[in-house]
Amino acid sequence: MVSDFFYPNMGGVESHLFHLSQQLIRRGHKVIVVTHAYGNRAGVRYVTNGLKVYYLPAWVGYQQATPPTFFSFFPIMRNIFVREQIDVVHGHQALSPLCHEAIFHARTMGLRTCFTDHSLFGFNDLGNVVGNKVLKFTLSDIDHVICVSHTSKENTVLRAALNPQDVSVIPNAIAASQFAPDPGAPDPNWSGYWRMRAQVTIVVISRLVYRKGIDLLVAIIPRVCALHPKVRFLIGGDGAKRIDLEQMRENCLLHDRVRFIGSVKHHDVRNVLVQGQIFLNTSLTEAFCIAVVEAASCGLAIVSTRVGGVPEVLPPHMIYFAQPEEDDLVRAVDQAIQAAYLKKVLPTRQHAEVKQMYSWANVAERTEIVYDRITQIHTPPFIERLRRYYGCGLWAGKVFCIMAALDLLFLLLLDWWLPRETVEIAPNFPTRKYKQASERGDHGRTEQRVVVAI
Incomplete structure (x- = not known):
C-alpha cells in the first residue's frame, strides 16, 4: 500500500489504508505500507497486528503531499520491493505523487499494480488539467483501478480515458x-x-x-x-x-x-x-x-x-x-x-x-478478488508499455516514453550496482504466533525481536 496520506495524518484515505490492511492481514496476506515521514515519525514502524510502515525521508509540500520527482525514490522503493518480496503494489489517492512514483517504478520492475481513487476532480482549470494528465500517465499502464463510488468511477474513466471494464467499484466502510x-x-x-x-x-x-x-x-x-x-x-x-x-x-x-x-x-x-x-x-x-x-x-x-x-x-x-x-x-x-x-x-x-x-471484511474480500485477477495477467513487454504511454498525447506521450526508458536504464544501473541477490530479505512478522499469544494473554512472555534496516 503506497500513499502520501497515512497515520498520524487523519482523513478518509488514511483510515481506508489502515483498515483494509488490517483485514488483509487477517486473511493471511503480508501487507506493507509505504508513506513519507511525519515529523519525528520516520524509518520503519510496526502498528497493530504487525502492519509494517515505511516512513520515507522526504520534504513535504502542500497538504501533506511530497513534491513530484518521479526518480528520486526509485532506489529506496526498489530496495523495499525486493526486501519485502512484494507481488502487488497498490497506490491510493490521485493527489499523492508518492503513489504515482511507486506504480511507475513497480511497472518497470515487472510487478502487478492497482490503484484506488478516493476523490473527484474537474476538467476546467490548470491544476485539474495537469493532474488529470499525470493520472492518465500512471493509469495507462496499470492492471486494475478501484473507485469508491459509481460517480467516482465515471469521473476516473473520463479523466484517464480508461476502459470501464478495467475499473471496479468497492466502497469505503467503517468499523x-x-x-x-x-x-x-x-x-x-x-x-x-x-x-x-x-x-x-x-x-x-x-x-x-x-x-x-x-x-x-x-x-x-x-x-x-x-x-x-x-x-x-x-x-x-x-x-x-x-x-x-x-x-x-x-x-x-x-x-x-x-x-x-x-x-x-x-x-x-x-x-x-x-x-x-x-x-x-x-x-x-x-x-x-x-x-x-x-x-x-x-x-x-x-x-x-x-x-x-x-x-x-x-x-x-x-x-x-x-x-x-x-x-x-x-x-x-x-x-x-x-x-x-x-x-x-x-x-x-x-x-x-x-x-x-x-464492513471492512467485505471490502477486503472484494479487493482480494482484484488481486487474484491481476496476478493472472501476463506482464506486457516494454515495447507495449511505450505504446501505451505514446497514446497519452501528442507531446506528453513522447515525454512519457522518454521517462519510461530512463526508468528502465535506472533500474539496470541499480541492478548492476546493488544486485538483488545482495538485498537481505526481511523476516515476516509472526502474525499467527502473536495472535495466539494474545489470545492466551501471555504475549508479554513471547517477546519477538525483529531488526529491520532500510
Whole structure:
C-alpha cells in the first residue's frame, strides 16, 4: 500500500489504508505500507497486528503531499520491493505523487499494480488539467483501478480515458463497533425528551478547507442560529478556513453558540459525534464521504450537500440532501431540526442498519478478488508499455516514453550496482504466533525481536 496520506495524518484515505490492511492481514496476506515521514515519525514502524510502515525521508509540500520527482525514490522503493518480496503494489489517492512514483517504478520492475481513487476532480482549470494528465500517465499502464463510488468511477474513466471494464467499484466502510450510539442517552422515542432539551447540537467534523464547503458553513450558521435559539454548533477539524469561521463567530456574537474543538483524533471522533443530534456536511465535492457513515452509525441525522458519490452512501430515510447553495442548506438543516423533535427511529436501530451495509471484511474480500485477477495477467513487454504511454498525447506521450526508458536504464544501473541477490530479505512478522499469544494473554512472555534496516 503506497500513499502520501497515512497515520498520524487523519482523513478518509488514511483510515481506508489502515483498515483494509488490517483485514488483509487477517486473511493471511503480508501487507506493507509505504508513506513519507511525519515529523519525528520516520524509518520503519510496526502498528497493530504487525502492519509494517515505511516512513520515507522526504520534504513535504502542500497538504501533506511530497513534491513530484518521479526518480528520486526509485532506489529506496526498489530496495523495499525486493526486501519485502512484494507481488502487488497498490497506490491510493490521485493527489499523492508518492503513489504515482511507486506504480511507475513497480511497472518497470515487472510487478502487478492497482490503484484506488478516493476523490473527484474537474476538467476546467490548470491544476485539474495537469493532474488529470499525470493520472492518465500512471493509469495507462496499470492492471486494475478501484473507485469508491459509481460517480467516482465515471469521473476516473473520463479523466484517464480508461476502459470501464478495467475499473471496479468497492466502497469505503467503517468499523461499526467503534461508532456505536451513546447507550446512556435518553430514549428519543419519548417525544417530550426532545421538547424539553435545552439545545440541539449540530456537529461538523471536517478539514476546514475550501473543498469542504466551509464558505457555505460560514454563511448558514448565523441564519440557522437566528431561526432556532436552542441550536448549538460543535465544529471539529482544522485548516485554512478556520479563521473565516472564527471571524464569523466574532462578528455575529455567537461565542456561546459555536464551539471549536480543533483537530480530532480518529479514536475520539465517536465521542464527539455522540454529543450531537445532527451531522452537517457542506462539501463541494466528495467521492464517498465516510464521515456521514460514521455519524449515521452513531445515530445522528445527516444533512449533506448532494454532490459526487454522497447520494450513493446512505438510504433516503437517514439523510437530508441540499444543493450546495446557502438557501437550500438552511432549508435542509431546518427540516432536520424540526424532524428531531418527532424522531421515531432509535439510534441503536440505525446503527444496526449501517453495520449491515458497511464492513471492512467485505471490502477486503472484494479487493482480494482484484488481486487474484491481476496476478493472472501476463506482464506486457516494454515495447507495449511505450505504446501505451505514446497514446497519452501528442507531446506528453513522447515525454512519457522518454521517462519510461530512463526508468528502465535506472533500474539496470541499480541492478548492476546493488544486485538483488545482495538485498537481505526481511523476516515476516509472526502474525499467527502473536495472535495466539494474545489470545492466551501471555504475549508479554513471547517477546519477538525483529531488526529491520532500510
